[in-house]
Amino acid sequence: MADLKTKDRMKIKRTEMPLRDPEVRKHDFDEVPVGFTMEEAVLEASRCIDCGKPHCVEGCPVNINIPGFLKALEKGDMQSSINILMNTNQLPSICGRVCPQDQQCELVCIVGKKNKPVSIGNLERFVADYAMEHNLIPDFTPTEAMEVDQKIAIAGSGPAGLTVAAELRKLGYKVKIFEALHKPGGVLFYGIPRFRLPAQVIDNEINNLKKMGVEVELNALIGRTYTVDALFEEGYDAVMIGTGAGLPKMLGLPGENLKGVFAANEFLTRVNLMRADKFPEYITPVIVGKDVVIIGAGNTAMDAARTAMRFEPNSVTIVYRRSRDEAPARTEELLHAEQEGVKFLFLNNPVELIGDEEYNLKEMKVIKMELGEPDEGGRRRPIAIKGSEYNIKCDMMVSALGFGVNPLITSTTKGIDVNSWGAIVVDENGMTTKEGVFAAGDIITGGSTVIMAMGQAKTAAKGIDRYLKAKREVK
Amino acid sequence: MYKILKRKVIAAKTVMLHVEAPAVAKSIQQGQFIMLKLNEYGERIPISISGWNREEGWLRIVIMGAGRTSNEILLMQEGDEFESLVGPLGTPSHVGKFDGTCVLLGGGYGAGAIIPVAQKLKELGNRVIGVVGARNKDLLVMHNELKEEVDALYITTNDGSEGIKGFVTNALSSIMEKENVAWVMGVGPVPMMKAIADMTRADKIPTYASLNAIMVDGTGMCGACRVTVGGETKFACIHGPDFNAHETNFEELMLRQGAYKEPEAIANEKFKDFDFSKI
Numbered sequence: 001m002a003d004l005k006t007k008d009r010m011k012i013k014r015t016e017m018p019l020r021d022p023e024v025r026k027h028d029f030d031e032v033p034v035g036f037t038m039e040e041a042v043l044e045a046s047r048c049i050d051c052g053k054p055h056c057v058e059g060c061p062v063n064i065n066i067p068g069f070l071k072a073l074e075k076g077d078m079q080s081s082i083n084i085l086m087n088t089n090q091l092p093s094i095c096g097r098v099c100p101q102d103q104q105c106e107l108v109c110i111v112g113k114k115n116k117p118v119s120i121g122n123l124e125r126f127v128a129d130y131a132m133e134h135n136l137i138p139d140f141t142p143t144e145a146m147e148v149d150q151k152i153a154i155a156g157s158g159p160a161g162l163t164v165a166a167e168l169r170k171l172g173y174k175v176k177i178f179e180a181l182h183k184p185g186g187v188l189f190y191g192i193p194r195f196r197l198p199a200q201v202i203d204n205e206i207n208n209l210k211k212m213g214v215e216v217e218l219n220a221l222i223g224r225t226y227t228v229d230a231l232f233e234e235g236y237d238a239v240m241i242g243t244g245a246g247l248p249k250m251l252g253l254p255g256e257n258l259k260g261v262f263a264a265n266e267f268l269t270r271v272n273l274m275r276a277d278k279f280p281e282y283i284t285p286v287i288v289g290k291d292v293v294i295i296g297a298g299n300t301a302m303d304a305a306r307t308a309m310r311f312e313p314n315s316v317t318i319v320y321r322r323s324r325d326e327a328p329a330r331t332e333e334l335l336h337a338e339q340e341g342v343k344f345l346f347l348n349n350p351v352e353l354i355g356d357e358e359y360n361l362k363e364m365k366v367i368k369m370e371l372g373e374p375d376e377g378g379r380r381r382p383i384a385i386k387g388s389e390y391n392i393k394c395d396m397m398v399s400a401l402g403f404g405v406n407p408l409i410t411s412t413t414k415g416i417d418v419n420s421w422g423a424i425v426v427d428e429n430g431m432t433t434k435e436g437v438f439a440a441g442d443i444i445t446g447g448s449t450v451i452m453a454m455g456q457a458k459t460a461a462k463g464i465d466r467y468l469k470a471k472r473e474v475k
Numbered sequence: 476m477y478k479i480l481k482r483k484v485i486a487a488k489t490v491m492l493h494v495e496a497p498a499v500a501k502s503i504q505q506g507q508f509i510m511l512k513l514n515e516y517g518e519r520i521p522i523s524i525s526g527w528n529r530e531e532g533w534l535r536i537v538i539m540g541a542g543r544t545s546n547e548i549l550l551m552q553e554g555d556e557f558e559s560l561v562g563p564l565g566t567p568s569h570v571g572k573f574d575g576t577c578v579l580l581g582g583g584y585g586a587g588a589i590i591p592v593a594q595k596l597k598e599l600g601n602r603v604i605g606v607v608g609a610r611n612k613d614l615l616v617m618h619n620e621l622k623e624e625v626d627a628l629y630i631t632t633n634d635g636s637e638g639i640k641g642f643v644t645n646a647l648s649s650i651m652e653k654e655n656v657a658w659v660m661g662v663g664p665v666p667m668m669k670a671i672a673d674m675t676r677a678d679k680i681p682t683y684a685s686l687n688a689i690m691v692d693g694t695g696m697c698g699a700c701r702v703t704v705g706g707e708t709k710f711a712c713i714h715g716p717d718f719n720a721h722e723t724n725f726e727e728l729m730l731r732q733g734a735y736k737e738p739e740a741i742a743n744e745k746f747k748d749f750d751f752s753k754i
């Protein structure tokens with residue numbers, strides 16, 4: 001394929017990811033996309049014209065050399081392909097599955113101007129899975145000569161914590177991750193469902209880190225089990241906070257504590273982390289209603305809706321106050337939800353939750369909305385239409401409205417400044433206002449994406465390296 | 476892994492355990508709790524702490540068989556291990572030096588949970604009275620341990636088989652007649668905590684209840700443990716577990732505790748006819 005002309009490459013039709021039949025897949029938790037074959041992957045990679053100024057690289061928050069890994073794939077040089085990928089992205093099998101490529105690299109792909117963009121995300125997934133299966137993952141374990149006698153404690157094992165761990169261990173630092181839950185992975189494990197991100201994929205990434213010598217201590221809540229100051233006293237030279245956003249936002253409506261009303265995190269955690277889908281083999285229960293309503297239209301909302309679907313209710317409806325165009329979820333998630341029979345009620349907003357005498361949710365009062373002038377963010381502001389309230393039947397409601405920031409660490413550690421909504425403030429090196437304490441991920445943004453968390457984590461890792469180098473020189 | 480170092484059956488379907496957890500033992504304070512998980516298949520359940528040894532690195536807990544998980548724990552022996560134990564969770568009890576007597580009331584496992592609070596109150600120089608209640612004298616637990624930590628101990632049993640006949644509130648009302656009560660805290664079944672709140676409301680005596688909401692993670696991440704206090708939604712696991720009892724919506728708490736009755740019965744099927752008398 002290497003001798004294809006640009007003109008011809010531009011004409012090749014985009015290979016769409018084969019998906020499992022919605023009627024089958026909505027009854028189980030197995031992964032929905034089937035994955036490319038080698039032939040499909042090579043053909044799709046050949047659609048990349050290796051243009052002079054690859055916008056996709058700039059479109060990627062961590063600037064993966066996308067043409068580089070695609071061209072190596074096209075040539076069948078899988079080792080180079082994975083090496084190039086992992087040079088910038090430690091978690092390609094995860095990013096290939098969950099990144100909003102449609103809003104990043106693929107959005108600016110030049111091929112997409114005339115044809116459809118190259119399927120970069122699916123190819124990233126392919127290369128990463130292939131490398132894992134064929135033992136091609138490059139070994140980043142530092143040599144003995146590279147070992148540095150300085151220790152870093154990382155709070156949280158989500159994408160931010162995992163990335164900092166990898167980057168610093170590569171450089172020879174001793175790294176230990178402290179995770180509050182009994183399983184590592186953060187939102188990747190407890191939030192994102194298995195039909196989008198199989199457990200094996202996360203386990204593989206974490207095992208890679210462990211092989212490099214990264215230690216993981218589970219059931220350790222930083223701020224309580226060990227305070228940040230206690231970690232310094234124990235001899236850690238730097239502390240990195242990657243504890244995520246944490247606190248789910250509730251609706252603030254009458255009836256929000258009725259039985260049957262959930263924050264998305266509770267519903268998803270019961271299923272993903274505690275395996276309530278396998279009750280009573282796994283003994284944590286979940287009760288999914290007959291008529292399920294999800295509030296919000298981001299990735300979390302789609303995940304909650306599709307998870308509810310797998311418990312075979314009568315209906316699952318997404319209620320969102322804006323229109324489809326403003327829905328923040330990945331395009332693919334919206335599509336997959338629709339295919340699986342999730343209904344959408346755009347331009348509607350809940351105003352009250354109504355229960356029965358047993359305190360069970362029975363109905364929800366919603367009001368119709370229309371779009372007004374754009375707000376500061378450029379999205380058109382939803383405005384309630386007076387007198388348009390009506391009730392819909394609903395015995396389970398899941399709110400997926402985003403997160404507040406968990407104040408646990410900042411409230412138990414002096415000197416870490418937060419901004420007006422509680423997110424930790426960091427400088428250009430990822431350092432907080434407390435010396436030696438760094439932060440990255442949702443804890444500094446209040447909720448974003450896996451890849452943004454990883455990007456910030458790389459900044460923090462560089463900052464930590466610089467900080468610790470300077471400390472070594474002083475000695 | 477978190478090993479059981481010591482086990483003692485202290486009443487019907489009730490055990491006291493010392494569990495190895497050095498890091499938690501080092502940092503725990505009065506009123507905080509842990510989440511326990513038995514094994515891969517287990518549920519995470521919140522458990523209060525009735526004591527600890529910071530040097531030897533263990534926690535003392537009291538478990539009452541209520542359903543599947545607690546029943547499984549009743550059968551665990553010395554040397555057995557929990558897969559997961561995380562803590563200390565929650566905000567420590569809001570203690571201080573008060574201008575009058577402090578009264579701590581415990582029912583069920585709550586009798587153990589108030590011991591660290593009693594110790595702290597004494598340390599701060601307060602006069603502390605303990606009250607332990609049970610249905611009958613065979614179900615009384617941790618009263619002997621509590622007795623060591625307080626200036627006076629009252630016992631109440633519903634059938635009068637020991638101490639005052641009636642409820643912990645019977646003891647509370649007679650204490651309130653005799654002493655200048657400045658601070659009250661109750662840990663136990665919801666109706667008990669509600670009755671305590673009702674009794675101290677008129678005199679505006681600061682009164683706390685430790686709210687036993689259903690929890691999943693215990694770290695503030697999921698919102699399962701929502702309670703209404705002063706008309707606002709709070710998360711029991713991080714804002715609590717202790718809240719102003721006069722402002723707590725106990726009816727809601729009780730209704731929410733019952734949310735999983737059906738699946739809980741299914742999960743506990745294996746213990747339906749189990750004979751716990753020989754554990």
Ligand SMILES: Cc1cc2nc3c(=O)[nH]c(=O)nc-3n(C[C@H](O)[C@H](O)[C@H](O)COP(=O)(O)OP(=O)(O)OC[C@H]3O[C@@H](n4cnc5c(N)ncnc54)[C@H](O)[C@@H]3O)c2cc1C
Nearest residue numbers: 156158159160180186187222243244299441442448449450
């Ligand atoms: C349901 C859902 C679906 C999503 N889907 C997507 C998607 O498709 N694509 C995408 O890019 N993004 C998605 N996101 C967002 C993305 O998952 C987050 O932006 C990302 O996980 C943030 O990473 P993090 O490392 O900052 O935090 P997290 O992933 O939140 O991890 C933080 C970890 O720290 C632990 N922790 C918390 N407090 C402490 C403490 N005090 N001590 C020790 N450990 C602690 C937590 O238990 C957790 O494991 C989704 C989010 C949700 C909730």
Ligand SMILES: Cc1cc2nc3c(=O)[nH]c(=O)nc-3n(C[C@H](O)[C@H](O)[C@H](O)COP(=O)(O)OP(=O)(O)OC[C@H]3O[C@@H](n4cnc5c(N)ncnc54)[C@H](O)[C@@H]3O)c2cc1C
Nearest residue numbers: 520522523538539542543544545584687688689690732739
């Ligand atoms: C802060 C706090 C401290 C507690 N301390 C103790 C203690 O020291 N000793 C003790 O024996 N018990 C304690 N409990 C209660 C204990 O957590 C429950 O009895 C236990 O979870 C029951 O689980 P099960 O599987 O045995 O029974 P189930 O049959 O599952 O439940 C029996 C009842 O317990 C409650 N419950 C069930 N699951 C949970 C859950 N995940 N979280 C909270 N409550 C639940 C429900 O109201 C339920 O109806 C405490 C609870 C809280 C919130």
Ligand code: FES
Nearest residue numbers: 693695697698712
């Ligand atoms: S138990 Fe999950 S937030 Fe309290």
